Structures are given as C-alpha cells and as structure tokens.
Amino acid sequence: MSFYSPQPSGISSEQVVLKAYNAVNIEVSYRDTSGSNSSTHTLTADTLKLDLTKGFDEQILAGSARFKVGSDTFLDRSGLLYRNVNPANNSGTQSGVIQYGTGIVEIDSWTPGVDNIIELQSLTTTTDLPPANKISFRTPVTPLRPQSMTIVVGTLDYGQLTLTADENGIIKTDHAHGQVNWINGFAQIYFYIKTKITEANREEIEAYDWYDPLLEYDEGGDTYINIPVWVDASTVRYNAIAYTYLPIDSELLGLSATRLPIDGRVPIFRVGDIGIVSASKSQELPSAIAGTTYDLDDQRISWCELEDADGVKVNFDLYEVDYDYGKVTLGGDFVLGSLVEPLIVKYRYQDMGLIRDVQISGQLTFTKPLTHNYDTDNTIVGSALVINDMQSRYTRKFVQQAWNNVWNDEPTGSAISANYNDSIYPIEVTNKGAIQERWAIVFTGAESFYCVGETTGRLSLNGSTTVDYAPLNPVTNKPYFVIKKEGWGVGWANGNTLRFNTIAAMHPVWIIRTVQQSEPTAISDSFQIMLRGDIDRVV
Structure with a gap:
C-alpha cells in the first residue's frame, strides 16, 4: 500500500444567501456521546510516495534534494535516498529512491508513529541538462581484472541502477545492455527496455517525441522496440580493479626480457595456427x-x-x-x-x-x-608447437690416426688408409634408439675396438669387425646405431679412430613454468608433456 500527498483537483467559488428557514417542522439528527457510532481503521503502508516537483516539469540535479518527513531527514545520493545521515561518518540508512525526471520519491523506510509533515529543505532543478541513454568511457589504468567492475548510474524514471559485468565483460539487465573490454578498459552501455509492440500500447509508444518507425524491428514473428531509459550522465561512477606489473629482472629470469610483453603473457592462439x-x-x-x-x-x-x-x-x-x-x-x-x-x-x-x-x-x-x-x-x-618432420640420422663420419679425447667434427693428425665404407653399408639408426651424441670407435687391435660417447662415456659392449656392432639404448631397448661388419676395410691399427655423430629424432624445446605470487595451496604439483605425431599407415 502507498500513500500520496494530497493534490487539489480544482478551485471554485460560490455565493450562498443564508436566511431563516420558514418551516413548520424541523427534524434534527444528533448523538449525545462522542464514542457512539464511531470506528477506527489502522492502515499499514510499505511505501511513501511524494512529488518534490509538483506543479512544474524540470529535471532534478543529482545530489541536490534534501527534505524531511516527520522527524527524518532524507538526502539524495545518485538516485538513492539515505535517512538521517550522521555528519561525523557520513553514513545513513538507505531508505528509498528518487526519480530525477518526474520528481517522485519512494520511501520504504521511515520512523513510525510520528507526524506526516513534509518539509522541503533543498532542491535544485534544471532545464539545460539533456538526458542520455548511452554512455561510453575508458578506465585510466589497464588491463582490468575480469568481473571486477561495478557501474552505478542514476536514471530519471527508475532510480539508481547498479550494473556488473560477467567474466566475458557482458552487461545485460532489463534496463542496461553493454560490454566492458577487460584488456583496454573500454566500457559502452546502452540503456533501454525491450518492449513488444501491441495494439494496446502502439498509440502510447508512437506518442513519444523520440519515436521513429525505423526503430521497430521484428523478432520471432513479433514487433519490438527499445524504449530508452534516460539517465543522468553526471551520476555515472564505477569501481574496478586493474593489474599492474613489475619489470622482470633478466638475471633472475635467466633470459633476456626485451621481447617479452610487460605483463608476461604471450598470445598462444593466432589465425592460421x-x-x-x-x-x-x-x-x-x-x-x-x-x-x-x-x-x-x-x-x-x-x-x-x-x-x-x-x-x-x-x-x-x-x-x-x-x-x-x-x-x-x-x-x-x-x-x-x-x-x-x-x-x-x-x-x-x-x-x-x-x-x-x-x-x-x-x-x-x-x-x-x-x-x-x-x-x-x-x-x-x-x-600446438609445430616441429615438422623429425628423423634420426648420422653425420660427420671421418677417420683419424689416433684418439686424442677431443670432440672435434673434423679429423686431426695424419691421414690413414683404413676406412669404413658407408656408401654401400651406411650406419643404421632408428628414431627409437638414436640419441643426440658424438661417437668414437677406437681400435685396440686389427679387428677389436671399443665405443665411447661424448656424454654417455665408454660403452660396456666392445666390438669386432667380424660381427655387426649394435650397442643397446637402455631406455628404449633399441640399438643406438648398427655398424655392419661388411663395411669395415683392412689396415686398422691400435689407436685408429672412426668418428661420427648421431642426430636424434627430437626437437629442442624450452619449457618455462610460471607460478604467480600467492600462498601455496598444494604441497606438490606436476605436469605432463605430450608429443603428437603423424605417421604414414600402410593399407
């Protein structure tokens, strides 16, 4: 139930001539006690409605209204009414809303049991401040944290609106529709009410001064129009949380940060990837x-x-x-x-x-x-990190007179006549067994030899030119390589060395895992690296 302040419907004057009533009998009705034939009705109201601009049509300036109802004093703050504000801490009780366009205030909280005298203490109106139904602004600091922005705006007819954007930056309510870009801090909001046009309301809609037939649109077989919700642009305010980033220390990071973005985020999705x-x-x-x-x-x-x-x-x-x-x-x-x-x-x-x-x-x-x-x-x-084709192979095959424990890719010392014929009997390598390594086959006699790797060291399996040499990779249980016995020539002597390198079917990848500053929520953590490969299938 709501109470309205009384409004006169009209004033008229009438002249009446009073004179003695010439009658024989006069009937009079009266009561001898004040309590007889009387009753009392108690009404409970949940809202009080007042019109602060009764008699004139002007827009109220935000924050200018101050009035009393009984013993309570009400102040306007961006479309909301606050009751009995304490000047010491500027806090009060939210008690209603005010419509800047119509001057109507709706009070839903007041002190009961007091008189209903209304006293207007302060009010400023204007005719020079055109309302708007669209706002756009950009925050001074970017980027913004998703779902951190709250926008407050005062409307002329619906009180104060409090808007929040979802994780995608979308704002969608009955009165406001818009989006916030968390990256550049740009917000754009349209204020309107999507309304279905019917025979009952068409005449009313067409009577608005903003109406244009081009504003109508069809949806699902019905005709709609967006009725503007006018807002006071001076009441718009927002609250948001923005990120700031500290410069990265190259020495602490272990690599040059020149080409890294200031926020440390590198785009991982691009068109064509x-x-x-x-x-x-x-x-x-x-x-x-x-x-x-x-x-x-x-x-x-x-x-x-x-x-x-x-x-x-x-x-x-x-x-x-x-x-x-x-x-x-x-x-x-x-x-x-x-x-x-x-x-x-x-x-x-x-x-x-x-x-x-x-x-x-x-x-x-x-x-x-x-x-x-x-x-x-x-x-x-x-x-996906595209690696292209990978295939194991061997390179840099050469012989030298003596093994000097120096891992060069060119022979040193005098030339020798002995060699391995890899043009007919190439060294066999497989993707599963080969590793990235430099190998030296060092002879200990005319037929016997041992193998040593730059990082793997000397292998336990010794070899001979009379049998194939295939040392096993203990990780995959496949040979590192296979040297065919038919490829060995003659003339090998103690100290002679066959050198070659194996290239693994691998691709160098740097993996940097970053953990933002925070309190630990788990004692340990792990991740998994997955290689995805394409193969040619034999039908």
Missing part, C-alpha cells in the same frame, strides 16, 4: 582377467595408459590398446601380482585443426568441425 581440442577421461575396468578385451566409452583415442587403484602404472607390455576402436586387451600372461583392483584406464581423444578466427572473448573457430563430443569438465584447448 594449429589448435588442439583435447578431452581426458578415466574408466574403471569391471575385472582384470588375462586375455580379456574391454571396450572404452569413446573411440578414435589418441593416448591411453593403465593404472591400478593406487595409481601404479601397469607395464605397457602387459596390455594392448586399439586406438581406432577404443579397446584395451590384457595380455594372455597378465597377472595382478602387487597391483590393486580395480584397474583404471586413463585415455584421451583429440581433434586438431587450423584456427580460422580468434575472438577477444576467448572463442576460437576452426576451419573444420570437431569429430568428437566434448564436455566442459574434461576438455581443454591448446595451441
């Missing part, structure tokens, strides 16, 4: 029976490994994975041993494609559709 959408999942196996094949929930997976309930990885030799059809088969000799059931399959499926468009909101568009179903909880999107 390769992006990878990846989903990681886990699935418990219902049993652990040797020779059994288990179907996974997804097909065309790209990575898979098996763990027990305690996180201990199962040896890869004990199971096989069908990546195309998403199946895991336990080997025929599989036994649990010390493993704890249930066994858990951790797998990943991916889509890779060229990036066609990158939006500031973080939306990526690929040149082809995704081929898997992805959900928000298990999916990440990353960029």
Whole structure:
C-alpha cells in the first residue's frame, strides 16, 4: 500500500444567501456521546510516495534534494535516498529512491508513529541538462581484472541502477545492455527496455517525441522496440580493479626480457595456427582377467595408459590398446601380482585443426568441425608447437690416426688408409634408439675396438669387425646405431679412430613454468608433456 500527498483537483467559488428557514417542522439528527457510532481503521503502508516537483516539469540535479518527513531527514545520493545521515561518518540508512525526471520519491523506510509533515529543505532543478541513454568511457589504468567492475548510474524514471559485468565483460539487465573490454578498459552501455509492440500500447509508444518507425524491428514473428531509459550522465561512477606489473629482472629470469610483453603473457592462439581440442577421461575396468578385451566409452583415442587403484602404472607390455576402436586387451600372461583392483584406464581423444578466427572473448573457430563430443569438465584447448618432420640420422663420419679425447667434427693428425665404407653399408639408426651424441670407435687391435660417447662415456659392449656392432639404448631397448661388419676395410691399427655423430629424432624445446605470487595451496604439483605425431599407415 502507498500513500500520496494530497493534490487539489480544482478551485471554485460560490455565493450562498443564508436566511431563516420558514418551516413548520424541523427534524434534527444528533448523538449525545462522542464514542457512539464511531470506528477506527489502522492502515499499514510499505511505501511513501511524494512529488518534490509538483506543479512544474524540470529535471532534478543529482545530489541536490534534501527534505524531511516527520522527524527524518532524507538526502539524495545518485538516485538513492539515505535517512538521517550522521555528519561525523557520513553514513545513513538507505531508505528509498528518487526519480530525477518526474520528481517522485519512494520511501520504504521511515520512523513510525510520528507526524506526516513534509518539509522541503533543498532542491535544485534544471532545464539545460539533456538526458542520455548511452554512455561510453575508458578506465585510466589497464588491463582490468575480469568481473571486477561495478557501474552505478542514476536514471530519471527508475532510480539508481547498479550494473556488473560477467567474466566475458557482458552487461545485460532489463534496463542496461553493454560490454566492458577487460584488456583496454573500454566500457559502452546502452540503456533501454525491450518492449513488444501491441495494439494496446502502439498509440502510447508512437506518442513519444523520440519515436521513429525505423526503430521497430521484428523478432520471432513479433514487433519490438527499445524504449530508452534516460539517465543522468553526471551520476555515472564505477569501481574496478586493474593489474599492474613489475619489470622482470633478466638475471633472475635467466633470459633476456626485451621481447617479452610487460605483463608476461604471450598470445598462444593466432589465425592460421594449429589448435588442439583435447578431452581426458578415466574408466574403471569391471575385472582384470588375462586375455580379456574391454571396450572404452569413446573411440578414435589418441593416448591411453593403465593404472591400478593406487595409481601404479601397469607395464605397457602387459596390455594392448586399439586406438581406432577404443579397446584395451590384457595380455594372455597378465597377472595382478602387487597391483590393486580395480584397474583404471586413463585415455584421451583429440581433434586438431587450423584456427580460422580468434575472438577477444576467448572463442576460437576452426576451419573444420570437431569429430568428437566434448564436455566442459574434461576438455581443454591448446595451441600446438609445430616441429615438422623429425628423423634420426648420422653425420660427420671421418677417420683419424689416433684418439686424442677431443670432440672435434673434423679429423686431426695424419691421414690413414683404413676406412669404413658407408656408401654401400651406411650406419643404421632408428628414431627409437638414436640419441643426440658424438661417437668414437677406437681400435685396440686389427679387428677389436671399443665405443665411447661424448656424454654417455665408454660403452660396456666392445666390438669386432667380424660381427655387426649394435650397442643397446637402455631406455628404449633399441640399438643406438648398427655398424655392419661388411663395411669395415683392412689396415686398422691400435689407436685408429672412426668418428661420427648421431642426430636424434627430437626437437629442442624450452619449457618455462610460471607460478604467480600467492600462498601455496598444494604441497606438490606436476605436469605432463605430450608429443603428437603423424605417421604414414600402410593399407
């Protein structure tokens, strides 16, 4: 229920001639006690409405209204009314709103049981301040922290609006629609009410002085128009949190920071680059029976490994994975041993494609559709470091008279007649076995020799020119290289050396992991590096 201050509907004058009433009988009705035939009704109001500009049509200046209702004093602050403000700390009780355009104030909190006398103490109006329904501004400090901006604005008809932007910078309410760019701090807001035009309200809408038929638009078979919400631009204020960055110390970082951005953030998505959408999942196996094949929930997976309930990885030799059809088969000799059931399959499926468009909101568009179903909880999107083709090989083969423990890529000392014929019998290397290394084959006799590497040192396996020499890489259980026995010539003597280098199927990558300053939330942490390769399949 609301109470309104009384308003006169009109004033009229009338002259009446009073004279003695000439009648025989006069009937009079009266009561002899004041309490008889009387009643009292108590009404409870939740809002008091007053018109501060009754009788004139002018806009109220923000912050100029001050009035009393009974014993309470009300002040205007950007469209909100505060009651009984304490001058010592400038705090009061929020008690209502004021409409700058109409002068109507709505009070929802007051001191009860007092008189209803209204006293206007201060009010300033103007006719020279045109209202607006759009505001744009830029913050002096950037970038802004997402979801940190709050905008307050006073309207002429709806009181004060308090607006907040979501993580994407979008502002969307019944009265305000806009966006904030967290990177450059630019905000743009339109104030309007989306209204459906009907036969009942068309005449009223067309009567507005701002109306233009071009403002109407169709949506879903209905006609709409955006009715402006007028705001007082002088009442706009905002609060936001911005980032500031300290300069990076090159000595502390370990590399030159000249080309690094001031905020340390390097863009990882660009148009034309390769992006990878990846989903990681886990699935418990219902049993652990040797020779059994288990179907996974997804097909065309790209990575898979098996763990027990305690996180201990199962040896890869004990199971096989069908990546195309998403199946895991336990080997025929599989036994649990010390493993704890249930066994858990951790797998990943991916889509890779060229990036066609990158939006500031973080939306990526690929040149082809995704081929898997992805959900928000298990999916990440990353960029790819393109390495191109990688293939192991050997280079810099030469012979020298004696081994001097100097790792040069050119021979030293006098020339010798003995050599290895790699034009017919090249040194064999594989991607799985070869490493980045300089090798020296040092002869200890006419047929015997040993092998030493620059970083691996002397290998335990000695060789002979009468058999193939294939020292094993203990990490992959494949040979570092294979020297064919047919390639050895004659004339080798003690101290003669065959030198060559092997180039691994690897690519040098620097990995820098950055942790922002904060209190630790976990004792330990880890990450995983995944190499994705394409192969030629033989049909």
